[in-house]
Amino acid sequence: xxxxxxxxxxxxxxxxxxxxxxxxxxxxxxxxxxxxxxxxxxxxxxxxxxxxxxxxxxxxxxxxxxxxxxxxxxxxxxxxxxxxxxxxxxxxxxxxxxxxxxxxxxxxxxxxxxxxxxxxxxxxxxxxxxxxxxxxxxxxxxxxxxxxxxxxxxxxxxxxxxxxxxxxxxxxxxxxxxxxxxxxxxxxxxxxxxxxxxxxxxxxxxxxxxxxxxxxxxxxxxxxxxxxxxxxxxxxxxxxxxxxxxxxxxxxxxxxxxxxxxxxxxxxxxxxxxxxxxxxxxxxxxxxxxxxxxxxxxxxxxxxxxxxxxxxxxxxxxxxxxxxxxxxxxxxxxxxxxxxxxxxxxxxxxxxxxxxxxxxxxxxxxxxxxxxxxxxxxxxxxxxxxxxxxxxxxxxxxxxxx
Amino acid sequence: xxxxxxxxxxxxxxxxxxxxxxxxxxxxxxxxxxxxxxxxxxxxxxxxxxxxxxxxxxxxxxxxxxxxxxxxxxxxxxxxxxxxxxxxxxxxxxxxxxxxxxxxxxxxxxxxxxxxxxxxxxxxxxxxxxxxxxxxxxxxxxxxxxxxxxxxxxxxxxxxxxxxxxxxxxxxxxxxxxxxxxxxxxxxxxxxxxxxxxxxxxxxxxxxxxxxxxxxxxxxxxxxxxxxxxxxxxxxxxxxxxxxxxxxxxxxxxxxxx
Numbered sequence: 001x002x003x004x005x006x007x008x009x010x011x012x013x014x015x016x017x018x019x020x021x022x023x024x025x026x027x028x029x030x031x032x033x034x035x036x037x038x039x040x041x042x043x044x045x046x047x048x049x050x051x052x053x054x055x056x057x058x059x060x061x062x063x064x065x066x067x068x069x070x071x072x073x074x075x076x077x078x079x080x081x082x083x084x085x086x087x088x089x090x091x092x093x094x095x096x097x098x099x100x101x102x103x104x105x106x107x108x109x110x111x112x113x114x115x116x117x118x119x120x121x122x123x124x125x126x127x128x129x130x131x132x133x134x135x136x137x138x139x140x141x142x143x144x145x146x147x148x149x150x151x152x153x154x155x156x157x158x159x160x161x162x163x164x165x166x167x168x169x170x171x172x173x174x175x176x177x178x179x180x181x182x183x184x185x186x187x188x189x190x191x192x193x194x195x196x197x198x199x200x201x202x203x204x205x206x207x208x209x210x211x212x213x214x215x216x217x218x219x220x221x222x223x224x225x226x227x228x229x230x231x232x233x234x235x236x237x238x239x240x241x242x243x244x245x246x247x248x249x250x251x252x253x254x255x256x257x258x259x260x261x262x263x264x265x266x267x268x269x270x271x272x273x274x275x276x277x278x279x280x281x282x283x284x285x286x287x288x289x290x291x292x293x294x295x296x297x298x299x300x301x302x303x304x305x306x307x308x309x310x311x312x313x314x315x316x317x318x319x320x321x322x323x324x325x326x327x328x329x330x331x332x333x334x335x336x337x338x339x340x341x342x343x344x345x346x347x348x349x350x351x352x353x354x355x356x357x358x359x360x361x362x363x364x365x366x367x368x369x370x371x372x373x374x375x376x377x378x379x380x381x382x383x384x385x386x387x388x389x390x391x392x393x394x395x396x397x398x399x400x401x402x
Numbered sequence: 403x404x405x406x407x408x409x410x411x412x413x414x415x416x417x418x419x420x421x422x423x424x425x426x427x428x429x430x431x432x433x434x435x436x437x438x439x440x441x442x443x444x445x446x447x448x449x450x451x452x453x454x455x456x457x458x459x460x461x462x463x464x465x466x467x468x469x470x471x472x473x474x475x476x477x478x479x480x481x482x483x484x485x486x487x488x489x490x491x492x493x494x495x496x497x498x499x500x501x502x503x504x505x506x507x508x509x510x511x512x513x514x515x516x517x518x519x520x521x522x523x524x525x526x527x528x529x530x531x532x533x534x535x536x537x538x539x540x541x542x543x544x545x546x547x548x549x550x551x552x553x554x555x556x557x558x559x560x561x562x563x564x565x566x567x568x569x570x571x572x573x574x575x576x577x578x579x580x581x582x583x584x585x586x587x588x589x590x591x592x593x594x595x596x597x598x599x600x601x602x603x604x605x606x607x608x609x610x611x612x613x614x615x616x617x618x619x620x621x622x623x624x625x626x627x628x629x630x631x632x633x634x635x636x637x638x639x640x641x642x643x644x645x646x647x648x649x650x651x652x653x654x655x656x657x658x659x660x
Contacts (some may be wrong), residue, residue: 015532025501027457028552029528029576031561169462171453178464181454189578190556288502289454290530301475303453 008227009255012322016204019329021321024203029187033195034291036110038205039346045102045212055373057101058216061134062091064098066217068137068224068380074090074365075350077233080373083228083354084383085221085333087246092377094358094385095217095246096127100196102213103125104131107194114193115139118182120147120152120175121244121360123236123385129163139163142181144173147312154389161392162197172306175242175316178336190349202322207248207320214230221380222253224272235377238263239384240363242278242314244323246384251332264323265367268336278315281327281334291316310339310393311359327388341366343400346387350401358385360391405494406548406571409444410608416630417658418445418610419623419637420498420582422465423482424474425451428543430647431482437648438637439493441655445492447525447632448483449478450499459583461635465642476507480515487520496523496550499653501629509538512622513545523548524611531565539568550574554594562603569607575628577613583635586614590623593641597627618658633658643647 009018014021016038024034044050058064067084075082087095100117107115115132117139119125125141132139141158145167148155150254158165171177179201186195200207200214222232237254239247254260254387269277277283284295296318297305309315319327326332337345342359345366349357357365361384373379387394395400409416419438423431429455430444435446451466451474458466486495497516500609504512504526524547529538534549542549548571553562555578565573577586577595587593600609611624612632644650 023530023533025528025530025533028557029457029554031530032554032556032558092586127581164425170460170467179452179455184459184581187457188584190554190579216422219465288500291528298506300506303470303500363635 002133009326010252012204012208016319018325020325021292021294022204022207022288023293025288025293026203027187029190030183032205033186033190038364039201040110041205041209042104044106050105050109053105054102058098062090062097062101064216065220066090067225068221068228070228071353074348074368077352078235078368080374080377080379082368083380084355085217085250085380086353087217087382087384088357088361089387092123092127092130092279092295093388095214095249096124096198097130097286098216099198099210099213099245100127100131100284103194103196103372104137106138107196108135110194111273112192112194113137114189115196116182116185116193117144117196117198118141118175118178119198120178121311121358122151122158122223122389123170123226123313125163125165126154126157126161128196128198129158132163133161133219140185141165142168144168144175144178146173147175147178150393151312151389152392158323163290174312176304177355179263183290185341196286199245200248200294200322201243201290201318207292207322210245211248211252211322214245215252217246217249217382218251218253221250225378225380229378233257233260234380236261236263236371236373236379237382238265238364238367238371240265240314240320240360241323242267242360243318246382247323248320250382255331258368262326263371264327264332264334265364266339267314267335267342267363268309269308269310271332271338278309278317279336280317280319282336287333290383292321294318294321295327309340311363313358313360314363335367335374336368337363337366340400343397346394355383357383358387358389359390362383404546404548405492409494409554410572410629413444415625416444417441417442417655418447418632419655420447420449420632420634420655422449422451422462422469422635423479424469425465425638426468426641426644426647428472428474431479432485433648434651435486436489437652438655439490441652442659443655444630445494445496446509447496447634448649449497450479450497450503452500452503455500457581458556459581460637461583465638471598472597474513476488476503479560480518480519483521494522495520496525497521498525501526501529509541513541516547525550525574527552535568552576557570558641559603562600562605565594565612566605566607570579572607572608573612574603574632575609575612579614582613584614594627601627625650
């Protein structure tokens with residue numbers, strides 16, 4: 001599909017394609033599960049009973065709407081008008097819970113009795129464990145051995161919430177491998193289990209489902225911007241991208257507003273071309289990972305290569321198919337930020353605004369200097385999560401932070 | 403008539419053995435294949451190793467990781483398979499793997515090289531049927547490669563009928579939930595019901611049962627309900643640490659067949 005044929009960036013085709021990206025490349029064992037979701041998710045999401053329960057939980061349990069905070073000192077530094085969308089103030093500390101609240105309600109309506117999930121940084125795992133506790137559903141979270149070590153506090157949270165955390169020991173022992181293990185669990189438990197995918201990745205309809213559930217972020221942004229600036233539309237929306245769920249949510253209601261520049265910030269690790277990077281939009285080529293055709297990091301033989309980032313939530317070798325499409329059509333601009341730049345972003349947000357952000361989010365903050373925004377421009381950064389979970393990493397890097 | 407059809411017409415209780423190309427050593431592919439056939443394997447399924455084989459369990463994933471570390475890739479594999487048809491003129495041979503490496507190699511290139519090496523069929527579990535029919539069926543057909551489709555206990559009757567109608571090889575009956583190498587069920591009642599349900603559909607395409615088939619007893623039980631069975635992980639385990647991989651492969655097949 002050429003850009004000229006695009007009627008809305010929001011909507012994939014019936015088979016889940018965003019341009020050349022998307023689809024549902026799953027083994028036959030998963031076909032009925034994915035098909036069940038595909039044929040039912042739109043109707044369930046649109047139903048009055050779902051909307052009522054979802055909106056009530058977002059308000060009373062998650063704490064929505066999250067504030068849109070005008071960051072005056074950051075604005076002064078970058079000589080532009082910067083707002084922070086405070087997803088870090090959501091229950092469990094990140095935007096991830098918007099999606100898990102929605103998916104657990106979906107799972108209930110599909111008659112599922114068991115939940116599985118994968119997690120990298122642990123935020124999605126904690127958000128899933130939380131809603132499972134809320135709904136009294138058993139929960140198994142797959143997490144790479146490396147991530148279990150670097151996100152120990154989130155592992156403790158999940159266990160406290162009653163979830164079973166299972167260690168993925170294959171491959172790089174990070175998010176990619178946790179996802180493989182979760183898919184295998186789903187293969188083994190096709191009838192009673194719903195797999196709550198935490199990002200806009202995976203087979204159709206997950207990228208669309210998760211984007212819609214996260215779109216509450218940009219829906220609120222529009223209302224809040226109107227109150228604070230007199231216009232629903234900012235000039236820039238900036239968000240970090242691993243798989244890309246917070247970015248999809250922050251972009252969603254601006255996708256078809258061409259005046260709004262969408263900026264996706266990836267993890268460049270030790271440097272884009274250092275061999276230790278997760279900058280998929282630069283290093284990736286079209287291929288298939290975890291059930292969808294998207295941009296992914298792979299070698300010439302089509303073997304998926306190991307990404308790297310200091311941030312456990314961003315070291316994923318692919319990006320969601322929507323983001324691959326936004327990138328290749330030029331609708332979104334991609335910026336890559338190194339580990340050191342991200343740590344500087346953590347420091348800057350803490351010192352200038354009194355907010356200790358998650359490492360993932362700090363990548364977005366670190367990109368502010370590269371936007372080219374002017375004094376009259378309005379910039380919204382999606383502050384996707386708070387940094388409590390990253391305190392161990394911050395303590396190890398105190399020389400760069402203090 | 404192709405080798406797959408011929409095998410089903412001439413033989414009963416077909417034993418299809420899966421093994422990973424380039425495992426345990428890079429140069430083992432053809433020697434292991436020859437040993438398997440000499441010992442009585444009726445059909446071979448050669449695994450194209452992939453970094454993220456989501457339908458496979460830990461045994462096959464581990465063998466794939468080692469094969470990749472050994473340097474196996476499609477180019478090397480097709481080089482090794484050049485002598486395949488001289489060594490094994492009559493044995494049906496299929497390639498099994500995941501779509502991404504095939505896409506990066508190029509579907510046209512892949513089909514041409516596979517056909518030139520004498521490969522008869524292909525199993526790509528993550529290639530959706532609709533995508534196959536729309537994008538790749540012509541290319542596969544032009545090169546005489548037969549795709550194999552999977553069926554699970556959850557596959558609907560309408561879908562099974564459709565897969566039967568477009569199949570020119572055999573239907574791969576996944577024995578139950580899970581990945582390759584899992585244990586068979588303790589209680590076989592549900593599984594037998596599933597097998598019988600498929601049998602009663604009177605399909606035109608022969609059927610092989612795979613996943614959880616590991617020894618003589620499970621092989622023989624599969625043969626009651628289908629035209630034979632597929633064994634993979636158990637063979638890989640038999641090769642692990644073997645000082646003489648072809649000898650270990652032959653001994654394994656003998657333990658199933660004799």
